[in-house]
Amino acid sequence: MSNNLLVLQSDFGLVDGAVAAMVGVALQEEPSLKIHNLTHEITPYNIFEASYRLFQTVEYWPAGTTFVSVVDPGVGSKRKSVVALTESDQFIVTPDNGTLSYIKKHVGIKAIREISEVKNRRENTEYSYTFHGRDVYAYTGAKLASGHISFEEVGPALPIDAILELPVVETSFVDGAVCGAIDILDVRFGSLWTSITREDFYVLNPDYGDRFEVTIYNNDMLVYQNQVTYGKSFADVRIGQPILYINSLYRVGLAINQGSFAKAYNVGVGSNWSIEIKKI
Structure with missing residues (x-):
């Protein structure tokens, strides 16, 4: 074998x-x-x-x-x-x-x-x-x-x-928003990869070009809140603009076109970093 x-x-x-x-x-x-x-x-x-x-x-x-x-x-x-x-x-x-x-x-x-x-x-x-x-x-x-x-x-x-297993954050749906965690970074480019799967995100019935209110907390502290476009790829927004997209693992990603989202907003990863996505 x-x-x-x-x-x-x-x-x-x-x-x-x-x-x-x-x-x-x-x-x-x-x-x-x-x-x-x-x-x-x-x-x-x-x-x-x-x-x-x-x-x-x-x-x-x-x-x-x-x-x-x-x-x-x-x-x-x-x-x-x-x-x-x-x-x-x-x-x-x-x-x-x-x-x-x-x-x-x-x-x-x-x-x-x-x-x-x-x-x-x-x-x-x-x-x-x-x-x-x-x-x-x-x-x-x-x-x-x-x-x-x-x-x-x-x-x-x-x-x-x-075997020992690490605790995972389960995706939840609250008041029309889908909520999960920021699992990890696409390290070199500073994009955020969330725990929210494509299937769970699609409960919100997104279309390319739709805008969503994205909120990020570190524990209970608000770190980021803004309206973000959902796109197919980074070029769907202007350079320097944020974008929601589906990454290569079929999970929701959050990026800045030709920039580092993690550095721009000092965002970390792990179960204490939560993200909410709500259709506007």
Whole structure:
């Protein structure tokens, strides 16, 4: 089932040798592996972001691909190390710390196994507790991707319902408005990606060119309120103007044409950042 493809994600950045060490460990296990990077620029310690970026990416890779995601603020603690087999027959090697939340909800998980750190850990690393990305995850990921071990040989099966999941904000409808959270940024361009799906937004019967009142709160503090046009793409409004649109994941996005909405209005992400959209 494995296809020799290994995709790495972390919050390590590329300023030192951490990622290169993971790649080296994988290539020591199997020099013919094709290793790719999802991203290593996850905001440090941000498990939700790691979960979202996996969800954003995995469906574009072939069945049999192995993903290693290491955003692990609890490294060295009692949190489990696991491999998930997704409904689309891909492996995700990661700490059980919430990273699998979006995959479980939106892709589906068939089975989970706990990594046996006695068998599936690099030799002579048992006294190092702070670089499991290199010693456990890259190593196990490489063994799986190369077919040197089977999924069953990873370690004992765990109940899928037992994995740690991050709380999610459910979409709601209040007084003719659809309400959700600002999940994440389209980082480079500063657009906001919300938790509101296309289907839920379409309860408001939008047409391209319609205007909506958009309100953003940080907890209970009003951060932004304005009338915004709903468009098909950014060019549907003048440069510098805001636009509502459906993003590549079929969720409502909020952007400024050729500008950064996040920087312009100092908007952050997470469950404490709520957004309401109401037809005018």
